[in-house]
Amino acid sequence: MSKPLRILIAKPGLDGHDRGAKVVSRALRDAGMEVIYLGLRQTPEMIVEAALQEDVDGVGLSILSGAHMTLVPRVLKGLREAGLEHVKVFVGGVIPDEDVPVLREMGVAGIFGPGTSTHTIVEFIRQQLAGS
Amino acid sequence: MELVTRALAGNRYALARLISLIENDGPDAHAALQAVYPHTGRAHIVGITGAPGTGKSTLVNELAKHWRSRQITVGIVAVDPTSPFSGGALLGDRVRMHDLAGDPGVFIRSMATRGSLGGLARATGDVVKVLDAAGFAVVLVETVGAGQAEVDIARAAHTVVLVEAPGLGDEVQALKAGLLEIADVLVVNKADRPGAAQTALALEMAVGRYAANPGERTEGLWQPPILQTVALNGTGVAEVLEAIERHRLYLQTTGLWAERERARVRAELLNVLQQEALRHILTRIGEQHLHRLIERIVARELDPCSAAYSLLSELLHERGLK
Incomplete structure (x- = not known):
């Protein structure tokens, strides 16, 4: 039996809009993945700790506050320090175009702005994590 | 096995990998369990069960905080259901356990049932063994939202806490066979809501506090206490913890601890x-x-x-x- 992909979905930072994170969680669940939903107001340290304990294959971060350029690097650094550099990170939310290449350069595997279909996200994750 | 050695030596990522290996029943899973087994048998395994939305995860969070304030380490296995259609799952229990983040004396692992129907996943018992062997003094096992027949936890745990909430049914529900019968501690959570006293009373009737046969000998037998809590603000949680500790002492002093272990090993074998x-x-x-x-x-x-x-x-x- 092939094991289901395990994906952590979290909202770092202080904005309280979790609808997007929930819609994506549900879509991943319906695509046969095990989603560990961490919820609102998570610090990068909390996200890294949960990713480690749950031994996830990927981490999805939903950020609508504009703080992505601060929060995302801290999550990436924390994952590296915890020995989790193989965990793929993807980001959803309101990310200005000029920030996209910078985030990619840092090591974010995928960035999904408003209007992205859940199908696109599911396919992307499957492709990125094929073989894990 | 190197992974087992590192996990038992306190490497948390090795522990997480070991749990995955066992959960996925990988090629080395049997060898890993073999290496883990001699180190098991020390933890107090406490099951938390009850209907969806009664506050199990919130109570787990509060109980763990109380144990941690006494320097007792806590492992948590939280089980949520796998979709019968997609095979996917949404594991949402950590949402209520944010208070425990950053504490090296706590390890939380979410598990999907992956097709099992008794309220736990097939591998939950083995994951509990891993946390036990890793040295967590208490292992809390939160079942899926359980209704009436999800009684696997009775075998997996030493002490079973059943969490109820007001307004979920009358005393006929409480009289039905199943989940209620396996409870060692009964908790009416959300006790600040109307109907909590009636729920507690219905439970008292159901567990036979008013003995059907007057004069029947009950001294020396464990009487499941019925406690009221508001887990969200911590009210009453200390009493639940005391009851759980009392139950452990009861099992140990009466020899039931070993008896339950034998029953569990038999079922597992x-x-x-x-x-x-x-x-x-x-x-x-x-x-x-x-x-x-x-x-x-x-x-x-x-x-x-x-x-x-x-x-x-x-x-x-x-x-x-x-």
Whole structure:
């Protein structure tokens, strides 16, 4: 039996809009993945700790506050320090175009702005994590 | 096994990987469990069960905080259901456990049921063993939202806490067989809501606080306490913790601890035997033969029971066991 992909979905930072994170969680669940939903107001340290304990294959971060350029690097650094550099990170939310290449350069595997279909996200994750 | 050594030495990522290996029943899972087993048997395994939305995760969070304030380490296994359609799952129990983040004395792992129906995943018992071997003094096992028949936790835990909430049904519900009978501690959570006293009363009736046979000897027997909590603000949680600790002492002083262990080991052994025997038999019969039999049963030439008996008798003869 092939094991289901395990994906952590979290909202770092202080904005309280979790609808997007929930819609994506549900879509991943319906695509046969095990989603560990961490919820609102998570610090990068909390996200890294949960990713480690749950031994996830990927981490999805939903950020609508504009703080992505601060929060995302801290999550990436924390994952590296915890020995989790193989965990793929993807980001959803309101990310200005000029920030996209910078985030990619840092090591974010995928960035999904408003209007992205859940199908696109599911396919992307499957492709990125094929073989894990 | 190196992974086991590192996990038991306190490497948290090795512990997480070891749990995955066992949960996925990978090629080395058996060897890993073999290496883990001698280190098990020390933890107090506490099951938290009850209907969806009664506050199990919130209570787990509060209980763990209380144990941590006494320097007692806590491992948590939180089980949520796998979709029967997609095979996916949404594991949401950590949402209520944010207070425990950053504490090296706590390890939380979410598990999907992956097709099991008794309120736990197939591998939950083995994951509990890993946390036990890793040295967590208390292992809390939160079941899926359980209704009436999800009683696997009774075998997996030393102490079972059943969480109820006001307004979920009258005393006839409380009289039904199943979950209520396996509870060692009963908690009416959300006790700040209307109806909490009635719920507690219905539970008292149900657990036989008013004995059906007056004069029946009850001294020395464990009476499940019925406690009221508001887990969200911590009210009453200390009393639940005391009751759980009292139950542990009761089990240890009466010898029931060892008795429960024997019952659990027996069930586990029979379960593995059953699985392995079935796998062995299926390999010997072969898919084609099985298919032919199924066709004959569908055509009503044979009934399922007779087919199984004749298969078994063939296999036993073949091996010269009969």
